[in-house]
Amino acid sequence: MNTLALLTTRRSTKSLTAPAPDELQLDTILQAATQVPDHGDLTPYRFVVIHSEDGQNRFRQLLRDTVTQLNFGEESMKKAQRVGNMAPMTVAVICTPKTGKPEWEQQMTAGCAAYAMQLAAKAQGFDSVWISGLWVNSPLLKDAFACGEKDKIIGLIMLGTAVCSPDAPKNTDVSAFTTYW
Known part of the structure; x- marks a missing residue:
């Protein structure tokens, strides 16, 4: 797949199954994540890979807990079940901001790392979805991922093979949100 096709056709896929990336493929995905714009070479991110059966079970329990x-109710519990079983591999992307530099820039870098993972996975024939919502603010996940006071979970990148074909690429009319000077 050429670069422009990759960039213009990548779509999120919420129904993922095995296989997930193997060790070499995952290393390529993580390498791609480290090549993102990073003002000052701060590397303001780290990753937690959840792929073993024990890791997946622990992750599912943390979502339910x-x-x-937080007393979110029955609908959120159903969502926790769906998220916990969505993919055979999850990579938590955590922003670890360095002191003295704008945190928003460092969060953007971590966000770019998450997107680079998605692109690198797609380039290798895998699909993904970026999960955030209430999960990225979970005190239990933050504790399990050893987050410091200023650390922020940017997203949970779910990786695997699509159960069915992802949605067709968006046919976006960019004129609705683009101004030319």
């Missing part, structure tokens, strides 16, 4: 702890 988050719903219970």
Whole structure:
């Protein structure tokens, strides 16, 4: 797949199954994440890869416990079940801001790293979805991922093979949100 096709056709896929990337493919995905714009070469991110059966079970329990702890209700519990079983591999992208530099820039870098993972996965024939919502603010996930006071979970990148073909690429009319000078 050429670069422009990759950039213009990547879509999120919420129904993922095995296979997930193997060790070499995952290394390529993580390498791609490290090549993003990073003002000052701060590397303001780190990754937690959840792929073993024990890791997946622990992750699922943390999602359920988050719903219970924060009293989010039955609908959120159903969502926790869906998210916990969405993919055979999850990579948590965590922004670890360095002191003395704008945090927003560092969060943008971590966000770019998450997107680069999605693109690198797609380039290798895998699909993904970036999950955020209530999960990125979960005190239990933050604790499990050893987040410091200023660390922020940017997203959970779910990786695997699409159960069915992803949606067709958007046919976006850019004139609705583009101004030319």
